[in-house]
Amino acid sequence: MSEAAISAEGLVRTFGDVRALDGVDLDVPEGTVLGLLGPNGAGKTTTVRVLTTLLRPDSGRATVAGVDVLKHPDKVRSLIGLSGQYAAVDEYLTGQENLQMVGELYQMSAREAKARAKELLEWFNLTDAAGRIAKTYSGGMRRRLDLAAALVVRPPVMFLDEPTTGLDPRNRMALWEVIEQLVAEGTTLLLTTQYLEEADRLAHDIAVVDHGRVIARGTADQLKAQIGGERVEVVVTDPSMLATAVDALAPYAIGEPTVEPHTRRITVPVTGGARVLADVIRELDANDVLIHDIGLRRPTLDDVFLSLTGHVTESDEDKDDEGAPDGQGAKSRTDSSSDANRKKARV
């Protein structure tokens, strides 16, 4: 039997009037990655804080690596690594000193801690900066140092709370590679993110969280399948061709086409995959429609998210908001109309 490395049942936590967690149930089988996906204030960070013993829930129960989080928090702490949204390192200590301190606090001997620190710095390409204080590090370097600190004891269960928020694409990629390596080595991982792409790439399973509840659960493919089919997207070179193009597409459409005149874009739901795409191209060509861009789109997690929550992730909001859940839930609820527009522009 595959034990759940992380499991939570009915976690509830309120801050004043806000129910930050409103009955969260989770289970993460050993060696897998669960992506906790949701907008700011959905309860992602609060869930992580409960599971990492930083916060006591009002009710509910949770175990990590088989150990009860509420009854034996100390034992849980020796089994987990946590890397948060902000780099939890001492900026006046060097990289080496930071990791060594964490090692010693994990009850390693000074020599052991030193050796492990050196190893991790090398792994995270921080050897050159090992003797510099962390204040001089770039954002990406600090985040790597923070992740290294979470790995000091080779924890079997890791919690990464928005590990790449605020990182540039290059650093994000580098961090993804490290995370993939962790998983390949058998670590169980709970990852929160507002980046759908990140969840799509890293997570085996995705739990969509909104207003303190898990509102959907499955693999990325399952979630996408849940909201249905493929679409052909055509951008014509001239707006005057839109009408002709819509007519030409009509035989292949299995639903109403969407036309966006200002972007010269037509989206039609189809079925049949790449073959349909080839047919559509021939048909448009036969009708003298000049194609600027064309493609077959499968639903993205963005679409999933939109259809599940009525609003997209608010990835452009200040990441710090997540730390203070007060009022966030109410805020995200009112955003759906403008989000729908934003989403359309992105697809």
Place this chain on the structure above:
Amino acid sequence: MTATTLTTGAAPRQIRGGVIGMLRDSWVVAKRNLRRMTRIPEIVVFGLMQPVMFVLLFTYVMGGAIQVPGGDQNAYKQYLMAGIFAQTVTFAVAGASAGIAEDMTKGLVDRFRSLPMARSSVLVGRTVADLVQTAFTVLVLAIVAFIVGWRFNNGILKALAAFGLLLLLGYAFSWIGALIGLSVRSPEAATSAGLIWLFPLTFVSNAFVPVSSMPSWLQPIANWNPFSATVQACRELFGNPTGVPNHSWPMEHAVWVSIGWSLLILAVFSYLSVRKYRSATA
């Protein structure tokens, strides 16, 4: 990429419980705070400047105008130093409160809380580091005092005992600072909140002027001030003039009253601080 494995379920560490584990964790945290002090030497330097300035100002500017009954002009200098030493050690409050408030606003505290370490060691480590800084400050201050003419006259052992009382008082007070730092949650507020009440506390005492010169309603307060007890005890142990003979009970038993006060403050405020730190996680 190296062959290092990053994870793969190492056996969980034996958690060292009890006092030994707590002391060990506290020492790791104290090392961290001491390292920070070497990286931000301004903190230590400015911490030194204030008491050194007090020594010089009181000795050369005010000293001429303040007469210790039954002594010459040199007597005030001898009288004064114990007061300045005691004031200096209690000002460690500001360091502890600002340091802890700053830590609480940073993510590092979450890191500490997610580690299998003794909860109280974050605070113990902080106060121990402050104690080391205070000891260093007192040492420098003693040298400056010596240069301007202050002397201890009862032998080195009693002088060391006096410094011991001072550091005990300073350590107890840094726990008041810890509680302030945990309560205000902004380093700037913590600095002023840590300092403001120290002025009345240190001035309504025998530190700078004899209690007998104060209005009679204020005298019992000054006599029972924990601060006064330590100052009086230090004067006795240093063999410095104690001013007008003071026959109030705490002044007659100054050494024991000083120890008693310090231990009481230490017990009450360390309990409150650790409780506050723990509850901040819930």
